[in-house]
Amino acid sequence: MATVDTLPSYDLWSDAPGYLLNKPEWEAANASHPASFSFGDVPKGWPSQITGPSVWTGDDLRRNPDSYLRILKEEEIEEIDTAIKAWKQLSIPQIELSRSNFPLPTLGPVLRQLANNIYNGTGLQILRGFPIAQYSTEDQMIAFLGINAWIGDQKLNQGAQRAVCHIKSIAHLDPSQRGKIYVSAQDTNPQMYHSDAGGDIVGLMAVSTSGKGGRSKVASAAQVYNHLAKHRPDIARILAEHKFRWQAVGIPKDGVRLIHYQDGKLFLNFSTRTFIGYGEVPDRDTNFPELTFEEREVFGGWQWVAxxxxxxxxxxxxxxxxxxNLHHQHARFGFTEDPSNPRHLLRVWLRDSELSPKKPADMQNKFDAMFGVEPNLVPVDELEEDVIRKSTGIFTGSCEKALADYRLEKGGIGALNKKADR
Structure with missing residues (x-):
């Protein structure tokens, strides 16, 4: 895989070069419409502009860091440390970490306020100041899961019964000895704007950020809509009214609309990778037609306005x-890394039973199909995760035997990470 040093800048990048539009290609397509051309009106039943705290620009957040950034206090770090030590005395699987067995008397209520901001405020929150380098790999995972339990009380299945995904490049591994790269979480390339496949909230912890690049990017979907409603309502209308077809759990055969307006908010859950494949799994499902140029322009417009x-x-x-993950999309710059200390993020998908909103029907159907089986394990690292993935396919299947064989080979590593048989 190419590194960021040999990649074009982000605005020239596309995960399907020549097919999905980079920024200059989108701008050329946008400018090609005659001045007299009518783009029509906003989608039927939609407002001309959406308002509320989840509608913002990057400049808005930079001017008001308190709207998304919370710095841990020393006593709160000590409280996390105490909770880690107390939890380890319980000798139960990491998958069973919860608010009840990871008590945070002072920080816990603060995290519940942050959860409310994620659901009902800006929709973006960063918690800063945890001294992760001072902790073992095991304790890092305990802290990550324990803190996240206060944000959302339900950890969701990320495929193959995983509660946690390791965002870490495996491109350097021998391709014959690993699974195929099929998502940008597994290489160093940039990511286009996307929703993760499931979950109300995407939670990431930066374990290591070595090397150069890799900046995180988040866009308010409602802000994107507001721009399109004013300048290119046809793009908003196609996304809101046209049924896009692709193969995915919970997706009806005739497809789904990609953006929805409900209860005064814009809901969405899609990524362009769904329609075209990615990396070493580039093929789209040939049961469905190729994207038209109009649809490709729609995705380009959404991407570059975002x-x-x-x-x-x-x-x-x-x-x-x-x-x-219901109201925003995120992206990432490409990066290079120090091979001796690779860039590494942990990811969890969350839902909070108290704060989770009613979703548009097709999104709810998709989520119900994806999360019918609760996650059952916490992979120790990206190598164990790859073993699981190779044994199960991309997102489905049972991984019990492969996981047991791998851990036996490694001398029992991760034995407390799998839910005990009842």
Missing amino acids: DQYSFSTELQTGDIEWVN
């Missing part, structure tokens, strides 16, 4: 970033 209004930040080691 980038225009995005908030970009360099995550610091120990940061936990939460993004509302």
Whole structure:
């Protein structure tokens, strides 16, 4: 895989070169419409502009860091440390970490306020200041899961029964000895704007941020819509009214609309990778037609308007970033890394039973199909995760035997990470 040193700048990048539009290609397509051309009106039943705290620009957040950034206090770090030590005395699997067995008397209520901001405020939250380098790999995972339990009480299945995903490049491994790279979480390339496949909230912890690049980018989907409603309502209308077809759990055969307006908010859950494949699994499902040029222009318009209004930040080691996966999309610059200390993020998908909103029906159907089986394990690292993935396919299947064989080979590593048989 190419590194960022040999990649074009982000605005020239596309995960399907010549097919999905980079920024200059989008701008050329946009400018090609005659001045007299009518783009029509906004989608039927939609407002001309959406308002509320989840509608913001990157400049808005930079002017008001308190709207998304919370710095841990020393006594709060000590409280986390105490909770880690107390939890380890319980000798139960990491998958069973919860608010009840990871008590944070002072920090816990603060995290519940942050959860409310993620659901009902800006939809972006960063918790900064956790000294992650001072902790063992096991304790890092305990802290990550324990803190996240206070943000959302439900950890969701990320495929193959995983509660945690390791965002770490495996491109350097021998391709014959690993699974195929099929998502940008597994290489160093940039990521276009996307929703993760599931979950109300995407939570990331920066374990290591070595090398150069890799800035996190988040965009308010409602802000993107507001721009399109004014300048290119046809793009908003196609996304809101046209049924896009692709193969995915919970997706009806005739497809789904990609953006929805409900209860005064814009809901969405899609990525362009769904329609075209990615990396070493580039083939789209041939049961469905190729995207038309109009649809490709739609995705290009959404991507580059999102980038225009995005908030970009360099995550610091120990940061936990939460993004509302129902109302926003996120992206990432490409990066290079120090091979002796690779860039590494942990990811969890969350839902909070108290704060989770009613979703548009097709999104709810998709989520119900994806999360019918609760996660059952916490992979120790990206290598164990790859073993699981190779044994199960990309997102489905049972991984019990492969996981047991791997851990036996490694001398029992991760034995407390799998839910005990009842």
